[in-house]
Amino acid sequence: MRELQxxxxxxxxxxxxILENLSLHLKAGEIGCxxxxxxxxxxxxxxxxxxxxxxxxxxIRLGEQVVSSSQTHMAIESRKVGMVFQDYALFPxxxxxxxxxxxxxxxxxxxxxxxxxxxxxxxDLSGKEKRYPHELSGGQQQRVALARALAxxxxxxxxxxxxxxxDVELRESLARQVRCILKAEGITALMVTxxxxxxxxxxxxxxxxxxxxxxxxxTSYNLYHKPxxxxxxxxxxxxxxxxxxxxxxxxVHTELGVLNAHLTDxxxxxxxxxxxxxxxxxxxxxxxxxxxxxVNRVFRGSHFLFTLxxxxxxxxxxxxxxxxxxxxxxxxxxxxxxxxxxxxPLQKKHHAENLTPLPSCP
Amino acid sequence: MKKHFNLWSILTIATALLLTVPLWVLVSFVFEPTNxxxxxxxxTLLPEYIINSLWLMLGxxxxxxxxxxxSAWFIxxxxxxxxxxxxxxxxxxxxxxAYIIAYTYTGLLEFxxxxxxxxxTLFETQTVNLWFPEIRSLGGAIVMFSLVLYPYxxxxxxxxxxxxSHSVMQASRxxxxxxxxxxxxxxxxxxxxxxxxxxxxxxxxxxxxxxxxQHFGVATFTTGIYxxxxxxxxxxxxxxxxxxxxxxxTVLMMVEFWSRKQAKYFTNPNQQSNLTLPTLxxxxxxxxxxxxxxxxxxxxxxxxxxxxxxxxxxxxxxxNSEFFTLVWNSFSLAFITALVTVSIAxxxxxxxxxxxxxxxxxxxxVASLGYAIPGTVIAVAVMIPxxxxxxxxxxxxxxxxxxxxxxxxxxxxxxxxFAYSFRFLSVAxxxxxxxxxxxxxxxxxxxxxxxxxxxxxxxxxHIPLLSSSLVTAFILVFVEVLKELPTTLILRPFNFNTxxxxxxxxxxxxxxxxxxLPALLIVITGLIPVIILSKLIGKRHA
Numbered sequence: 010m011r012e013l014q015x016x017x018x019x020x021x022x023x024x025x026x027i028l029e030n031l032s033l034h035l036k037a038g039e040i041g042c043x044x045x046x047x048x049x050x051x052x053x054x055x056x057x058x059x060x061x062x063x064x065x066x067x068x069i070r071l072g073e074q075v076v077s078s079s080q081t082h083m084a085i086e087s088r089k090v091g092m093v094f095q096d097y098a099l100f101p102x103x104x105x106x107x108x109x110x111x112x113x114x115x116x117x118x119x120x121x122x123x124x125x126x127x128x129x130x131x132x133d134l135s136g137k138e139k140r141y142p143h144e145l146s147g148g149q150q151q152r153v154a155l156a157r158a159l160a161x162x163x164x165x166x167x168x169x170x171x172x173x174x175x176d177v178e179l180r181e182s183l184a185r186q187v188r189c190i191l192k193a194e195g196i197t198a199l200m201v202t203x204x205x206x207x208x209x210x211x212x213x214x215x216x217x218x219x220x221x222x223x224x225x226x227x228t229s230y231n232l233y234h235k236p237x238x239x240x241x242x243x244x245x246x247x248x249x250x251x252x253x254x255x256x257x258x259x260x261v262h263t264e265l266g267v268l269n270a271h272l273t274d275x276x277x278x279x280x281x282x283x284x285x286x287x288x289x290x291x292x293x294x295x296x297x298x299x300x301x302x303x304v305n306r307v308f309r310g311s312h313f314l315f316t317l318x319x320x321x322x323x324x325x326x327x328x329x330x331x332x333x334x335x336x337x338x339x340x341x342x343x344x345x346x347x348x349x350x351x352x353x354p355l356q357k358k359h360h361a362e363n364l365t366p367l368p369s370c371p
Numbered sequence: 372m373k374k375h376f377n378l379w380s381i382l383t384i385a386t387a388l389l390l391t392v393p394l395w396v397l398v399s400f401v402f403e404p405t406n407x408x409x410x411x412x413x414x415t416l417l418p419e420y421i422i423n424s425l426w427l428m429l430g431x432x433x434x435x436x437x438x439x440x441x442s443a444w445f446i447x448x449x450x451x452x453x454x455x456x457x458x459x460x461x462x463x464x465x466x467x468x469a470y471i472i473a474y475t476y477t478g479l480l481e482f483x484x485x486x487x488x489x490x491x492t493l494f495e496t497q498t499v500n501l502w503f504p505e506i507r508s509l510g511g512a513i514v515m516f517s518l519v520l521y522p523y524x525x526x527x528x529x530x531x532x533x534x535x536s537h538s539v540m541q542a543s544r545x546x547x548x549x550x551x552x553x554x555x556x557x558x559x560x561x562x563x564x565x566x567x568x569x570x571x572x573x574x575x576x577x578x579x580x581x582x583x584x585q586h587f588g589v590a591t592f593t594t595g596i597y598x599x600x601x602x603x604x605x606x607x608x609x610x611x612x613x614x615x616x617x618x619x620x621t622v623l624m625m626v627e628f629w630s631r632k633q634a635k636y637f638t639n640p641n642q643q644s645n646l647t648l649p650t651l652x653x654x655x656x657x658x659x660x661x662x663x664x665x666x667x668x669x670x671x672x673x674x675x676x677x678x679x680x681x682x683x684x685x686x687x688x689x690x691n692s693e694f695f696t697l698v699w700n701s702f703s704l705a706f707i708t709a710l711v712t713v714s715i716a717x718x719x720x721x722x723x724x725x726x727x728x729x730x731x732x733x734x735x736x737v738a739s740l741g742y743a744i745p746g747t748v749i750a751v752a753v754m755i756p757x758x759x760x761x762x763x764x765x766x767x768x769x770x771x772x773x774x775x776x777x778x779x780x781x782x783x784x785x786x787x788x789f790a791y792s793f794r795f796l797s798v799a800x801x802x803x804x805x806x807x808x809x810x811x812x813x814x815x816x817x818x819x820x821x822x823x824x825x826x827x828x829x830x831x832x833h834i835p836l837l838s839s840s841l842v843t844a845f846i847l848v849f850v851e852v853l854k855e856l857p858t859t860l861i862l863r864p865f866n867f868n869t870x871x872x873x874x875x876x877x878x879x880x881x882x883x884x885x886x887x888l889p890a891l892l893i894v895i896t897g898l899i900p901v902i903i904l905s906k907l908i909g910k911r912h913a
Contacts, residue, residue: 022647061541085544092545098538101637102560111556112546143636161547 011072011164011197012037013058018067018077020050020057027053028221031067035165035199035214040191042200042212043223046244050221051201055167058199059092060085071164091158091196093168097150099142105129105153106138112161128156131190147175148183155187159194166191166198172207184210205245217241233287235271239353242285247314250356251323253284261352264319265291268350276352285351286325288314293329297342301327303335317343380731383722386715387734390793393752394740398617400610408599408608416595417612423591424619426509427516427584428574434517435573438666439524440566444554445659447532451651457663459905462526464519464670466897468854470582471874471890473515475674477586478681478883480506507587515583518670520573525666527569531562531634564634571627578619579745581857586878592616593747593857600751600861610755613748624743675894681887689888697889701869704784705852708791709845715792716799716844720807739797746794750861753790757781787862794858795851799844806840843903850900853893 013035020028027050035041043051056062058069060076060083068078071090076083100108109125116124129135132152142150151171158166171187172180188211191198202208208215209229216226217240224238225231236242239250253263257278261270268284276282293315304324305316308331315327315335327343335341442461446454464472480486480503487503505511535558543553581593592612600609651659719735741749757780768776780786810833818828856871863872870889877886 059541059545061544084549085541086547086549088545089547090545092542094536094538094542096536096538098536098542100539100543100557100561102563111543111548141636157542157546 013041013165013197013199014070015054015058016068016070018057018069019065020053020062021065022053026221028057031221031223033216033223033226035197037197038195039213040188040196040198040200040211041226042202042208042215043218044202044205044208044215044244045218046203048220049218051218052169054218055169055199055201058165059090059167060088089161089164091161091163091166093151093154093158093166093171095170095173097142097154097174099150099153099157101142103141104138105134105140105142105145108142108153109157109160112157124160128160131159131193132156133186148179151175151183152186155190159190159196164197166196168198168200170202171200172202172204180204181206181210187211217244219244234351236285236351239283239285239356242351242353246287247326248285248287249323249325250283250353251286251319251325252355253282253350253352255280255282255352261350263350264321264323265325265345265347268347270350270352272352281355283353283356285353286347288326288328290345290347291317291325291327292344292346293327293333294342294344295333297344299344300340300342302340303337306335306337315341317341377726379722380726380728383719383726383731384734386718387738390715390738390789390796391740393749393756393790393793394744396756397610397613397748397752400607401614403607403611405611406605406607408603408605409611412595412599412608412612416590419590420592420595420612423509423584423589424578427513427577427589427591430510430513431516431520431573431577432570434513435521435524435570436566438517438521438670439569440528440559442663442666443525443528443532444558445651445662447529448648449651449659450648451656451659453660453663457667459901460667460671461663462522462901462905463667463898465522465904466894466901467519467671467674468582468856468871468893468897469515469519469576469580470586470856470878471678471886471894472519472670472674473512473583473586474874474878474883474886474890475677476506476511476515477878479673479677509587509589512583512587512589515587516573516577516580518666520576521666521670523573523576524566524569527565528562531565531637532558535561561637564630564637568627568630568634571623571630575620575623575743578616578623579747581745581747581860582875592619593745596747596751597857597861600754606755609751613751616745616748620743620745675891678887678891678894681884682891685884685888689885694888697868697870697873698892700867701853701871704787704869705849707784708788708795708852709848711788712792712795712799712848713803713841713844716796716803717841720800720804724807724812735800738793739800741793741795742797744794746790746855746858747861749790749794750858753786753793753862754781757786757789781862782864784864784867787859787864790858790862791848791852791855794855795848798847798851802840802844802847803837806837806843810836843907846903847900850897853896 015031015033017030017032018028019026019030031054043054045051053062057064057077063082064077064079066079068075075081076088100111106125109128110121113121113124125138129138132155134149134152137145145153172183175183184207200211214226215229215232217224217232219240225236225241232241233246236245242248251263253261255272255276255278256262256267259270259272260267261282261284263284301317301319303315304318307314310331312331313329313333315329316324317327318324446458478484539561540553540558543557581597584591585594596609596612599605599612719738722731723735761778761781764779765776768774814832815828818832854871856875859869859872860875870893874886874889
């Protein structure tokens, strides 16, 4: 296993720039995940690392070695990257054992057999070596693809939407399993997904990408609690933006009151800003004196998600326990539980327009 | 509980059975004791038939694979100059029936032909005979078949290569395999079932051919059957020889069936194509270009030019009323047959769709067997029961009524159309079947829930959705009939000539130039289905 270093790369596709000035660092043994909507360039980044795509500028290093730059392009087969493809790309004409053997044919017969046996054990598919891919379920095929990619002890493992072909219920548990397997093998790995639950389940650090930019590379916790971009605030978790104004001393004034905030020095006192309010920042409490009107509600099984109207007409989301079944139009008591507010420069799109969980009926 | 047999089911099963009666009659001759003709045949010619057929199959396999696979690989995996044209142009030789390309190469390569004349001029030897390979030989036949039959391999191999998930090949690369290992251990084995399916189709055509081997003097089953039938008039031996040929065909059919089943497992249902193909430049581009050009040049362009040349030379004298009668005969026969075949196919497919009855399914499958059976065999098979019927009726009629009924079935166009319909029914079934499969039963149901009557459903949903595949089926059968030689040759009524028979007769008389005009017309008409085919494929890719 090696560390992965990506320095200011640029890639183009048919004269359009896909990635520009993108940098990333993944420590040896770390599991990273690129998260973003489709078309954001995350798969392109992964394919550039694998060598399936040349880069126009910058460089990609695996350990000490430059594998891609504007001058060099190491052949795919020499890079020793393991890759798990979205469609698994198992060889349909080979047995499971032969699929895994494919990348380690230079080993001795005995070593091959040992590696196959131990990998199948690792991915919990012992006894299936003589089967063909089409005889396995989707989840099993996925694990074969993982075992095959791991067989040659790659310097880094790349996974392109590895769980997207599976049932939703399976995805998260399989992601946890894969994380355990990768940690057991001590593999440096980078995965691409558009599903945040998968990302949180598997990764040590997560990067959120948008239109070719890597906006933030951080822990899952920080992406949720300290997003550095409104897009991330929207993409990860739920929440709304309300208006606020900076009132000095690392505080912002909003309809919810004066909130403590992480403010950089770029903000000046009196500046109009947007403030992120998560549903878990506003807690329903029947004892509270502070009451707000319910505009909309969605039942989520484990909880209710209420849309509440503030005095100035702005709307916020509020989570409550699932037995608090309040009608639309009624007023419910709430408490603010916000440690530090997340503040962004004033956004054009405000209120709940694109941040409400579901549109309400007219 | 659904009623299992209603009128429609019974009608369908009866149609399928009736259509295949000749086949069952023919097969029943396996129980007939052999006669002295068979003994004679077994001692002399039969071993030759078998050996020649085996050589042909081996040679055509190698030829079609060599022409079909590399072109399919380059077209499906790379961009290079000319690719967009080659993509469809590689199908052009399908328009060229094997017997016609055989005539053109005979003309091109004979002593007085352009090639040898040019060589003599080049080496300034007027009298000395240069050594020159004899085209009218087993080897020549192999080359001819390979040149016109490789598109079967090309088509299936290309779609197999293109449908392979590209990530499979990329996976191979990330696992440390270079391009060669990837091709030979991953791409080719995954495409193998499809390639074998294409190959078996090419080999069935090879076994079914009569015109080429007859012209080249290569003794095979079809020439043997024709000879025994017309020469000896020996029904039993002809039928038994046909059965032996059917054994070969059956083996091929089984291989094809097995390959197609295997191919299903070998295509990746989750595949996605997000890939830009690499562009070839320099020497590699020249190599790919040449590899794709060779089959088109020798399989279509050169022979077509030769046909054109002959046609122009004889046009002034040959474009007469006799020729137009020929055209009228051929086209009207093809038209009627296409109409009949499409109607039968519609009946069978709608019964299959609506009845949900195993027996109906089986009879549809049996009725579509004709595609595998050589035209010579079908002709003989149709002739036997029809002639028996005519003779029996005639004898009875003379005995009881005192009048001769003559030939009612055999020796009339009815026999010919019947034979064609059986032979080409599967062409229509496939085309219409794929159209019908797009009309999901749920569409009927949703239309019904919206208050549509049966008639409205037919008019507003089925006919618009089915019309293009009906037209396609019609054209495909039409052209097949036009090209078909041995069936026509054996079953045509006395003094009834078609384009294909005319080309055959002229070539048999060594009047190759006179074969040019009818042959050219067949080839030009044959281009229509090729265009349809390439359009269909283009649509699927878009």
